Each structure stands twice: as structure tokens, then as C-alpha cells.
Amino acid sequence: MMTPELVAFDLETTGLSAKTERVIEVGAVRFGLNGRTVGELQLFADPGIPVPLGVQRLTGISSADLAGQPSPVEAVAQLAGFCEGAELVGHGSAFDLAFCSQLVPASFGRREAFDTLELARILLPVAASHNLGALARLLGLRHERPHRALSDAQATAALFGWLLEEAAALRAPTFAEMHRVADQAATPLARFFDLAAAGRVSTSFAPATPGAATHPAGGEGTTETAAGATEAAAGATAAATAVSEGGDPSDAERASLLSGSLAEAAVRLVGPGGRLAERPGYEYREAQEQMARAVAQSLDRGGRLLVEAGTGVGKTLAYLAPLALWAERGGGRAVVATHTITLQEQLVQRDLPALQANLPRPLGGAMLKGRSHYISLRRFQRHLRRGDLGPRGPDLEVIRFKLKLLRWLDLTHTGDRAELHLGSTERDLWRAVESTSDDCLGSVCANWRSGACHLVSARRLAATAELVVTNHALLLSDEPAEGRLLGDYGALVVDEAHHLEESATQARGHRLRAADVVRPIDRLPGVVDPSLAAALDACRDAANGLFGETKGLLAERLGGGGGAPTGSLSVTDDLLAEPRLQPLVRNAHHAVAVLGRAAEALRAAGPASFEADLLPQPERSEEELALVASALEGAAAAVDEVLLHRREGHVAWLELRAEQAELRDAPVAAGAELGAGILDAARTVVLTSATLAIAGDFGFIRERLGLGGRTEELALASPFDYLSQALCVLVTDIPPYDAPEYEQALASITAEIARRLGGRTLGLFTGYGALRRIRDLAGRRLAGSQISVLGQGLDGTRRQLLTSFVENPRTLLLGTGTFWEGIDVPGDALQCVLIAKLPFAVPTDPLVRARTAGLHDPFGEYVLPEAVIRLRQGFGRLIRSGTDRGVVVIADSRLQSRDYARRFLEALPPAAVAREPVSAVAARVAGFVGGSADGGESTPW
Numbered sequence: 001m002m003t004p005e006l007v008a009f010d011l012e013t014t015g016l017s018a019k020t021e022r023v024i025e026v027g028a029v030r031f032g033l034n035g036r037t038v039g040e041l042q043l044f045a046d047p048g049i050p051v052p053l054g055v056q057r058l059t060g061i062s063s064a065d066l067a068g069q070p071s072p073v074e075a076v077a078q079l080a081g082f083c084e085g086a087e088l089v090g091h092g093s094a095f096d097l098a099f100c101s102q103l104v105p106a107s108f109g110r111r112e113a114f115d116t117l118e119l120a121r122i123l124l125p126v127a128a129s130h131n132l133g134a135l136a137r138l139l140g141l142r143h144e145r146p147h148r149a150l151s152d153a154q155a156t157a158a159l160f161g162w163l164l165e166e167a168a169a170l171r172a173p174t175f176a177e178m179h180r181v182a183d184q185a186a187t188p189l190a191r192f193f194d195l196a197a198a199g200r201v202s203t204s205f206a207p208a209t210p211g212a213a214t215h216p217a218g219g220e221g222t223t224e225t226a227a228g229a230t231e232a233a234a235g236a237t238a239a240a241t242a243v244s245e246g247g248d249p250s251d252a253e254r255a256s257l258l259s260g261s262l263a264e265a266a267v268r269l270v271g272p273g274g275r276l277a278e279r280p281g282y283e284y285r286e287a288q289e290q291m292a293r294a295v296a297q298s299l300d301r302g303g304r305l306l307v308e309a310g311t312g313v314g315k316t317l318a319y320l321a322p323l324a325l326w327a328e329r330g331g332g333r334a335v336v337a338t339h340t341i342t343l344q345e346q347l348v349q350r351d352l353p354a355l356q357a358n359l360p361r362p363l364g365g366a367m368l369k370g371r372s373h374y375i376s377l378r379r380f381q382r383h384l385r386r387g388d389l390g391p392r393g394p395d396l397e398v399i400r401f402k403l404k405l406l407r408w409l410d411l412t413h414t415g416d417r418a419e420l421h422l423g424s425t426e427r428d429l430w431r432a433v434e435s436t437s438d439d440c441l442g443s444v445c446a447n448w449r450s451g452a453c454h455l456v457s458a459r460r461l462a463a464t465a466e467l468v469v470t471n472h473a474l475l476l477s478d479e480p481a482e483g484r485l486l487g488d489y490g491a492l493v494v495d496e497a498h499h500l501e502e503s504a505t506q507a508r509g510h511r512l513r514a515a516d517v518v519r520p521i522d523r524l525p526g527v528v529d530p531s532l533a534a535a536l537d538a539c540r541d542a543a544n545g546l547f548g549e550t551k552g553l554l555a556e557r558l559g560g561g562g563g564a565p566t567g568s569l570s571v572t573d574d575l576l577a578e579p580r581l582q583p584l585v586r587n588a589h590h591a592v593a594v595l596g597r598a599a600e601a602l603r604a605a606g607p608a609s610f611e612a613d614l615l616p617q618p619e620r621s622e623e624e625l626a627l628v629a630s631a632l633e634g635a636a637a638a639v640d641e642v643l644l645h646r647r648e649g650h651v652a653w654l655e656l657r658a659e660q661a662e663l664r665d666a667p668v669a670a671g672a673e674l675g676a677g678i679l680d681a682a683r684t685v686v687l688t689s690a691t692l693a694i695a696g697d698f699g700f701i702r703e704r705l706g707l708g709g710r711t712e713e714l715a716l717a718s719p720f721d722y723l724s725q726a727l728c729v730l731v732t733d734i735p736p737y738d739a740p741e742y743e744q745a746l747a748s749i750t751a752e753i754a755r756r757l758g759g760r761t762l763g764l765f766t767g768y769g770a771l772r773r774i775r776d777l778a779g780r781r782l783a784g785s786q787i788s789v790l791g792q793g794l795d796g797t798r799r800q801l802l803t804s805f806v807e808n809p810r811t812l813l814l815g816t817g818t819f820w821e822g823i824d825v826p827g828d829a830l831q832c833v834l835i836a837k838l839p840f841a842v843p844t845d846p847l848v849r850a851r852t853a854g855l856h857d858p859f860g861e862y863v864l865p866e867a868v869i870r871l872r873q874g875f876g877r878l879i880r881s882g883t884d885r886g887v888v889v890i891a892d893s894r895l896q897s898r899d900y901a902r903r904f905l906e907a908l909p910p911a912a913v914a915r916e917p918v919s920a921v922a923a924r925v926a927g928f929v930g931g932s933a934d935g936g937e938s939t940p941w
Helices: 053-059 072-083 093-103 116-123 132-139 149-168 172-182 188-197 226-244 251-256 262-270 286-301 315-328 341-356 377-385 396-409 424-430 446-450 454-464 472-476 497-507 514-522 530-558 573-577 579-604 618-644 699-705 742-757 768-781 798-807 846-852 858-875 901-907 918-929
Strands: 005-013 023-032 037-044 087-090 113-115 303-309 334-338 365-367 467-471 491-494 510-512 567-570 650-657 660-667 684-689 711-716 726-731 761-765 788-791 811-816 832-835 886-890 912-916
Touching (some): 005 072, 005 093, 005 149, 023 053, 023 072, 037 072, 037 149, 072 093, 087 093, 087 149, 093 113, 113 116, 113 188, 116 149, 116 188, 116 396, 132 149, 149 172, 149 188, 172 188, 172 396, 188 396, 262 315, 286 303, 286 315, 286 684, 286 711, 303 315, 315 334, 315 341, 315 467, 315 684, 334 341, 334 472, 341 365, 341 467, 365 454, 377 396, 377 446, 396 424, 467 472, 472 491, 497 660, 497 699, 514 618, 530 650, 530 660, 567 846, 579 618, 618 660, 650 846, 742 761, 742 768, 742 811, 742 832, 742 918, 761 768, 768 811, 788 798, 798 811, 832 858, 846 858, 858 901, 912 918
Parallel strands (some): 005 087, 087 113, 303 711, 334 467, 365 467, 491 684, 726 886, 726 912, 761 811, 761 832, 788 811, 832 886
Antiparallel strands (some): 005 023, 023 037, 567 650
16 A cells, blocks of 8 residues: 655765764755655754864754764654654665664565655666756756755655656657666665556646746657756757857958968967957967967868977867868868777867857767667667666666666667766666677667667768768777778877877787677577577586686786785797696687587577577577677677787787776787878878877877878977976875885875875876875874875766865875776866876887887886876876966985986976975975975976
8 A cells, every 4th residue: 555655855964984983964854656745854963072173064953953863863753753654765874774674674674765866866867966066957957055964855856756747758658668667676666666657646736836847748759858958958058159159250250261371360360369269268379379380280281290289288179170160161170089988988078169150151060989888778778678687686786787777768869878977887887788889780679670779860960061070999890791880081180199009009909808708698598599599508617617717817917915906917939838828728729619619509500499589589589599609709809819829010918907807909010000091091191189299209109100291390389388387296205106105105205295285186007006095094194184085986977076076175086097088177176196106118018018028218218208198197186277376296216316308308298396205295295385485495397
């Protein structure tokens, strides 16, 4: 029988742990399914300990407010009485229930609650944030005092009602499928859809307020959520603002851009007399004009151009302006390729719209990403049909993910996963539904023919676009069966070009895990042919044997160092000749044979060999069998070419990451082949980045990309005043990085800088091991300071960590890998970048060893230049605008003792340098950031 009443409740506490922290406030709202409030409860609780300063700032509750109030147990006991006979609702309810069950287990130990955070992530899948305050603002819900218990409870009650209305307004087919999937959960999630199905929803849950979202009338058309409407409106507003500020340019102004010198027209467009200069925040940049002129001249005469554009030059508009005008003058189609999706999206969502209203006519542009960014509707349909009940009960992560995608597919126009802001677990689940070349029916797919396929739609749009924005991986991809994806083009701009060799290496090599063998087999539902079933089971066994042996070998050779071993091992003739390797070699031969026989069996099988009726398109069962056979043949080829018959010009290795063994190979000189390949395919090619040269010399990047002598060069320095805006501190007495006392010294510096700056510090590391240890050591030193210590791979996704860092400056953020570049945090949120160690490549890395094997001076010709470019990228995280001020600290003793130190220092921006002992670093940093002239003697490089 349906419960007639619910209680939305919230707790404020002294911290996050129910075992060690205390409740300080209880708030609750009791309401009916008609949305009418029955009663409210608000109680303070005396925790018996001081309220931390950060909690006081967040809630406005002081220790004095709580003196003499009921104990936390008494307050939660009153809440239990208030909730009796009602169902519970919370936002992130597991947190509040943990405290309640710890204090009053008899009342809360077995209770569950509707979780509006869980429900909002499902029903508002494209919302930028799902925290309660952000959702209340988005939906126009009353939330007068965020982070106070009663106000949070009121907002949670209103949000619950809104979500019920949203569920009830879904298209009938969507709701029916979501209800079916949710019913497997046997949790309040299933109960929620029961409530929505029963039609027990009242509009009084979320009374209309100015700015509140409304729903269109019911029917079979797609329902647009408030989140979707808000994001669409925000995007349209941003684009309209970008292209129209300053008033529409006259027809004469626009027409003038089509005549005369392309270079002069481009300069007029981006210069101080152009319409773009009338946008808020515009800064005149002479270097931007110089780059625009150089790109335009290259477009006029053809050829190749290398441009290093320092941070702040504004390189994206400097190449987009002449490129757009060249296309509109009839020059031809153009392609821009970036390394990161972030920059790709910036170009399409911000920079191109800024140009559009100032061009002679609208430019036909399109963004095209790699396959894996788009959902495969066919694969999702197959995924939906799989049950989610296992031996341990329902798989709630999978159920939530399916519900989220079902809702999202009613909203999306692109099918691009970037709209979803996937978490780490969801990114793994996405692999089951992403578009892949080895599981695509191509033109015989029903979604291809109907035009529903998002990948096909994106490719068709790109095929006719004048300007296509894509990424390195897709630019370099070779899918001859599908034709040239980007079509013919006359101009190519490669941004983030220092990554092009890395992208080419990844695109042209093997990477195989056990799951890559098993996953295609699992695509076939209910194999009933005994011989085929036996062949597929043999594949699973062969994969488990091969990768189990590989993992065991790597664990022995790499060692654990107290944790899970990670690293790589080059596959060489000498290694394979060792007695210890013979079981692995035998496993490889066996796997190749077994996979080949299974592929043959699949090609000989027919629809009757498995339950073809369970496929999205049963009539295409033979094509499905062929796809699985091709996948197994590809896996067999990878095993053979890594372990048995290595490819000439390639390096092969075994790798262990996250306790998963991998077989890898890659071309040794992938970049050197580009000069006569993709970089010679267009009449004009521009390669640009903030870091291409080393102290003004482009020789390294020329050699790595095979550019030869007919490529022009242009180096443009950053317009920022580094001498006054930045200071670089070298730590003089830091122990060597491999000394036992190094990490204690580094943790001391890191924590003290963060304490003095109130957070606002980014630490950059070359590996996760050191990052984890410094996070723990610095975290203990900062205990009680109300400074958050966040680590990449430990405390959230990259996007989540960066959002937290910007929204809460009292944060010490530690990162590796992708955090060395692509992070743009202007203003006071980032005041110090601490570089723990010079970013040299691992000397035992198989690719590094292979690339340096034939060099006269491997260190000087390859290892050092790579590290210098990487250090420049890390340094570049600090100063992002003309008003920023901050310090880079480099805690590596080699800058004091090695001959190559000057190579690093001369390549960095022209900031002042100071040399300080460990004990004085934090004070020097705080003094400079605080505005003192330099905190002591500072000299340029």
C-alpha cells in the first residue's frame, strides 16, 4: 500500500565521517503526495566539540549557537519520531542516513530513502551540476539558506516533487522502458517509478516562481527538461553574445573582408579596429595580429608553417580568422585538428561563434569527434536487453547508467557523451554502448538507414562543412572501408601540435587486454550450437591463460614496492629466449590458434547457432557473426605481432596498469612519417602550439614530425609581463628525488605554501605513486586548516577536481599527466604551481629506448628536449591573464647540480628566479603573491 506521506530531511555536521564527526543541526519537512506541507522540524545539536572554522563559514552556525542544545542523539531521536510512518527523502541521502543509523540504529539502521541526487543525475542528465543549490537555481525552486538543514530539506522536498513530475511527463515508450529497468533495483529507485506510474503527482510540489521551468503538454513528442532547456538557452545566449556585441557590422564592412589582401582583412578582423575588439574583456595583442598575418600569407601561397604562440597570444582566433575568410573567398574546405576534446569544444562553442556575425556570410562549420564519443543505438539496444541481476543482487551502477542514457536519448541531438559529464565508473560502462568500428553494421544498420545514427549524422554534416574541427586521432585514423572521413580539404591547422607524434604513435599500434577478447564473444546472445559454444569457451580460456601468465610475469619483474606493481617490459629476442618466458610463448601460440579456429567457426555458423531473435536486428545475424569473427582475428593478429612475429619498425612491450595486463606495440618513428603523409596532404598546413621550440629552436619538432627544410617558422612570445607577474623559486637544499627524506621535505614545502596562500596551489607530479604519498603527508600536515587536499585519480574525475578547485580556492590540488597542460585557471584561484620533479621520460620506457637506440647522444637529442617542452607546459599553468600574479616552485635538486639545468631555465618564460632553502620557500612565495617587490633578491635567468 502506498505511503501517503514523505519526509525530506537534512543534517549539518562537523565533517564527513559518521564515525568521527558530529551532528550540529537537523531539518525536516513532512509532506503529502499532493505536495502539501504537513509539518516542519528544525533542531540544533550540541556536538560537544568546537565547530570547525570551515563549517562555521559554510553554515553560519557557531559553537556559541549550539551551547546548551540537545545532544546529537537526542536531536536525531526527535527526527525519528517526526519521520514515523513516512518514507524518507534526502539529497545524497546515504550521507545523512549514515549519521542517523550511527546515533539511533533502532530507528534508522534498516531504513532507506529516496535520493534526489541519484534521481536528478538520471532525469537531468545534462545538467552542469547536481548539487542541491545548483539544481534549485536551475529549476527556480525555493532555497533561501543553502547549507542550513531546514532550508536544504525544503529544497529537497520541492526537488523530489519536480522530479516526480518530470518522470510522469516522459514519453510513454521511454517511461515504460525506464520503469522496467528500475524495477530490477528493488530499492527506492524502483519505488520512485512506481509512484510516478501511479499518477500520484501534484503540481503543488514545485509552485511556479519567476524563472521556474515548465513542461510542455504531454504527448509522444520529446519532452525537454529544464536542464536541457537551460543549457540550450545558455549556449544560444553565449553564442549570440559572442557574435553580436557591439552591434551588427554593416554590409559594407563585411563585404570589405572579401576583397584585397587576405592578411590585411584578417588583421582588421582581430585587431583593435575590428568588431571583435568591442567584446568585453578584449585586449589588443600585437602577436595575435602577427600570427593572423602569417597564417593568411601561408594560405595565399601554400606551404607549411610552424608557429609557437606563447600563452596569451590568442592563437585560436589568430588562425581561425584568416582560415574563415579564406574559405569564404572560395579558397576551399579547411580542417582544424586539436589534441584535446576540450580545445575542440572551445573552438566550436566559443571562438567560431565569436567570428560568425563579423564574417561576410555565415560559415558552414562542423565538429567531428572519434567514434567512441558517440553512442551506438544498436549497441545500446542490445545492452538494454541484458538483465542486471547477478549472483550478488542487482547491479545498481549499471541500472542507473541505463536509466540515465534512456532519459538522455530523448534530449540529445548529437549523441555525444560530452553532454553527460560521465564519472569514472560511468566511463567504463560507456564502453559497452560507444560506437566502435569492430561492432558496426555500417550501411545495413537500421539506424544508419533511418538517419537515427548520431555518428553518421555527424559525419554527413562534416562532409559538407566548409570548416571541420576534429582531433588528432581522427585526422590520423585510417578507415579505408568507410572512405576519407574528412573529405578533400585545402588547408589544415594542427593545434597542440607538440602532441601530434604521440597521437600518431597511439593510432598505429596494438593495445590488447583480456577483456578485448571476451567482450566481442559476449555480444552473441544464447549460443546453442555445442561446437561453436566450445570454440568460444576455448577463446575465453586462452585469453585468461595468456593474460594471467603476462600479469604474473610482470608482477615478478616489476615488483610491488609496497603496492600494486605498474610498469612495462620490452619484448625482445633475448627476453623471449629466457626459460621463464616459455610458458608465455606457448600461451601466445595457443591463443593465436584458438582465436583463429573460433573465427572460422563463426564464419561458418548460421542464425540457428545462437538466439538471434534477441539481437536488435535478427535479420542481420550473419553480419553479427562476421563482426565477432573479425574482432577475434584482430586480437589474434595483435598477439602474434607483439609476442611471436614483431613488426619491423615497431617496438613491442608488455604493460601492467591498474592490475590489468596489456600487450602493446607501436611504430618507433610514427611522427617522422607524417611529413610525407598527412602533413603533405593539404596545400597549406599550419602547426601551432604554445610550446614547439626550445629556446627559439624548432629543430626538435621538425625532426620528430619529418618536416624537412621547406617549413617556415614563427616564434611569438607571450604578451604577459613575467618579470612583474611571476617568480620562479628553485629549492636549493631539497634532497635528491630518490633519497628517503625527499618526500618529507616536499610535503613540508607543499603544505606550508598551501597554508600561507589559503590553498590556491597546484602540485604537478610525474607519477601517481609520489602524488598519493604527498597527498597523504601534506593532508596530515594541513589537518584542521580547512584546506582541501585533492589528488588526481583519487578524489574525482579531472573535470570534478578542476571545478572544485575553482569553486573552492582553499584547495591544494595535486595532479599528473593531463594536469601539466590544458588547465586554464585565471585569477586568484591559482597562485602557486609546485613542480615536484623535472618531467623526464622514464628511461626504461620501451618507446623511449627504441627511439633513442640509434642516436649519438640519446639524452641530449631526445630525452632532454622532451622534458624541456613538458616543463614549459607545466610552467604555463600559472599566468593565464594580464592581471595574474604567482610563483612557480621547482623542487628538483638537479637544477642546482647538473650541466643541463641552464637548458631548462633558458627555455622558460622570462620570469625572475630566486633560490631558497626548504625552510624559506613558503615565506618567499607568500611574500611575492602578497605584493612585496620580490621578497628578497631576484635575478632574471
